[in-house]
Amino acid sequence: MYEKNALNNFKDVLGKYCAINQFIELSKRCFVAEHQKEIQKRDTFVKLATEYSITLTNYDADAMVTEICRSYIVNVHLCFETFLKDVCQQINKCGKNEYKPRIQEESYLACAVRNICGNSISDDMKPLYELCEYYRLIRNSSVHDLCEIDSHEKEFRKLQKYNFKTEAKFSKLVAPNIYEEISFDDFVMFSRSCVELATYIFEKMEYDYAKIVKDIPHKQVGKWRKYSKKRQERALYSYINTLYKTDETLIEQIPELINILY
Structure with a gap:
């Protein structure tokens, strides 16, 4: 966790x-x-x-x-x-x-x-x-x-x-x-x-979620690669919500952020 x-x-x-x-x-x-x-x-x-x-x-x-x-x-x-x-x-x-x-x-x-x-x-x-x-x-x-x-x-x-x-x-x-x-x-x-x-x-505080995604450790990203697309999206949202915070725009950005992630 x-x-x-x-x-x-x-x-x-x-x-x-x-x-x-x-x-x-x-x-x-x-x-x-x-x-x-x-x-x-x-x-x-x-x-x-x-x-x-x-x-x-x-x-x-x-x-x-x-x-x-x-x-x-x-x-x-x-x-x-x-x-x-x-x-x-x-x-x-x-x-x-x-x-x-x-x-x-x-x-x-x-x-x-x-x-x-x-x-x-x-x-x-x-x-x-x-x-x-x-x-x-x-x-x-x-x-x-x-x-x-x-x-x-x-x-x-x-x-x-x-x-x-x-x-x-x-x-x-x-x-x-x-x-x-x-x-x-x-x-x-x-x-x-x-x-x-x-x-x-x-x-x-206002975060640039793309910057956060680019900084996620490769080891963590590697674990998510095994997931289905929906599970990857949920995992990424949970990661940002836990370590940083979320706003109303994040859910819409998730698909694009997943592309940046991989």
Whole structure:
């Protein structure tokens, strides 16, 4: 059986990372609740760590709790950017329109939107777009700014024009937050926003099916040669539908695509 398209693969991988983040958060909350007294003082914290054969390089519990929350943002961004790279590569290789490469300092999200949506992203997606760009910058600061931290207060202030509480998926979250106060709620907000924005981008993608067919591995084509014509047509449709996506024009194109295939 074939694999999955870019969107479904992204959702699967993100789901695994989210499960890990949730488990870590549960572990963190249990640990802090059970060992609140021990972690307040270095000597008792050292003793506790020694009991579990762990040598800590930092005994500032509050700082570590915040860093853990920022690591959630790093994990979500890793999944989302991988999806955006996949999308850009697909549009470059088999998109209907000419692909314009990512320019210097441009995010992969901006590049994908520019190539797929022509910068005409819908009004309801704009808040999610800016939110994801903000969390991308938070990720950058968490990973790269080892000396002088850029908290991106300017970008955070821009988000204040949106009332995210009106969205059911955000109504119970205390987020977004500034760099120093990133919390588990920020992770939830970022992951939900990524899924919705990724779905929007994927639905807007337009493929050139002839380009897809020309790129199908010879090994796969060889298997289809043994099929009847009708079965070949069904197999080709299923292949495109599984690895990419289909529109209302594909069924009409199938006979011509079969000719290209062989």
